[in-house]
Amino acid sequence: MRRISLSRYLIEEQRDKGRIDADLRLLIEVVARACKRISLAIGKGELGGVLGSAGSENVQGEVQKKLDVLSNEILLEANEWGGHLAAMASEEMEEPHPIPNRFPKGEYLLVFDPLDGSSNIDVNVSVGTIFSVLRCPEGCEPGEAAFLQPGCEQVAAGYALYGPTTLLALTLGAGVALFTLDRELGSFILTGDKLQIPAETQEFAINMSNQRHWEEPMQRYVGDLLAGVDGPRAKDFNMRWVASMVADVHRILTRGGVFMYPLDARIAGQGGKLRLLYEANPMAFIVEQAGGAASDGHQRILDIQPQRLHQRIPVVLGAKNEVATVVAYHRGN
Numbered sequence: 001m002r003r004i005s006l007s008r009y010l011i012e013e014q015r016d017k018g019r020i021d022a023d024l025r026l027l028i029e030v031v032a033r034a035c036k037r038i039s040l041a042i043g044k045g046e047l048g049g050v051l052g053s054a055g056s057e058n059v060q061g062e063v064q065k066k067l068d069v070l071s072n073e074i075l076l077e078a079n080e081w082g083g084h085l086a087a088m089a090s091e092e093m094e095e096p097h098p099i100p101n102r103f104p105k106g107e108y109l110l111v112f113d114p115l116d117g118s119s120n121i122d123v124n125v126s127v128g129t130i131f132s133v134l135r136c137p138e139g140c141e142p143g144e145a146a147f148l149q150p151g152c153e154q155v156a157a158g159y160a161l162y163g164p165t166t167l168l169a170l171t172l173g174a175g176v177a178l179f180t181l182d183r184e185l186g187s188f189i190l191t192g193d194k195l196q197i198p199a200e201t202q203e204f205a206i207n208m209s210n211q212r213h214w215e216e217p218m219q220r221y222v223g224d225l226l227a228g229v230d231g232p233r234a235k236d237f238n239m240r241w242v243a244s245m246v247a248d249v250h251r252i253l254t255r256g257g258v259f260m261y262p263l264d265a266r267i268a269g270q271g272g273k274l275r276l277l278y279e280a281n282p283m284a285f286i287v288e289q290a291g292g293a294a295s296d297g298h299q300r301i302l303d304i305q306p307q308r309l310h311q312r313i314p315v316v317l318g319a320k321n322e323v324a325t326v327v328a329y330h331r332g333n
């Protein structure tokens, strides 16, 4: 593998392969720079005064951590003046944030979960940032309607994982590349290319404490996994649950598996737990680009037409054959 920097990788994608234009290249550079700043803030922990609650709630009624607010501000501030965007939207903001008139504007839309896995911050477990890039439709007003595009329209998506090392996974629609932050150089360096998720797996990720609230097909499916070698699946399954989607999806990208956050009776009214535009769609894009699949249990996530900016959906993603099996259980097969 050529240990090239993210900048060099993006220049090659633009100049040699013609996959992206200069604006998209620079936009991703800005997002990566913001992720480096978030990584530094997280690394300081208690010493940087960044742990704990911010004493506020976001639009979805969730208590905001100081790092939720800080990460959102870092991403907003870094991208505002870049000149490549029409607007941004985030988990932490009720409405989209149009680029102020004093800054140059571009034709892209950026939507992000600035800090994913907030419940893990204070216990020093991996968290991440998830982002998705869309094109602002021709002549669009950069309001909510502009963002309501199905995930198959994404032109780029990625996540930063702030773990023992800081990683950046990126897709531009032609495979998934992985970069590791070299802390001395301050650069993301290519350490994985054309990542592939094996079609078969014996590992699943789900919050088992919600079991009694799931719908019948999910109860049956997970019941059959737990029955192991003596059950209908005739093999033993291992289970992992970090409770940071970025970390759980990254494990699947690295060693395979299936990740699920299904509908449960308590959250049925809100459609699910995970957010379509800035959690499910970017992760579905990455997983499909790595040869995996992503479904809400019934249909391909990337085909879903969003109705609202903060819409939630059930998510099943990872190993292609295992996702197909989950869908078959939902069809009653």
Ligand SMILES: O=P(O)(O)OC[C@H]1O[C@](O)(COP(=O)(O)O)[C@@H](O)[C@@H]1O
Residues within 6 Å of the ligand: 091, 113, 115, 116, 117, 118, 119, 207, 243, 244, 245, 246, 261
């Ligand atoms: O606490 P639970 O129910 O296990 O849920 C964990 C899920 O919630 C999330 O933390 C939601 O993300 P936020 O921290 O951005 O709200 C996912 O990352 C994770 O998969």
Ligand SMILES: [Mg+2]
Residues within 6 Å of the ligand: 113, 115, 116, 117, 245, 279
């Ligand atoms: Mg999240």
Ligand SMILES: [Mg+2]
Residues within 6 Å of the ligand: 068, 091, 113, 114, 115, 116, 117, 118
């Ligand atoms: Mg979040």
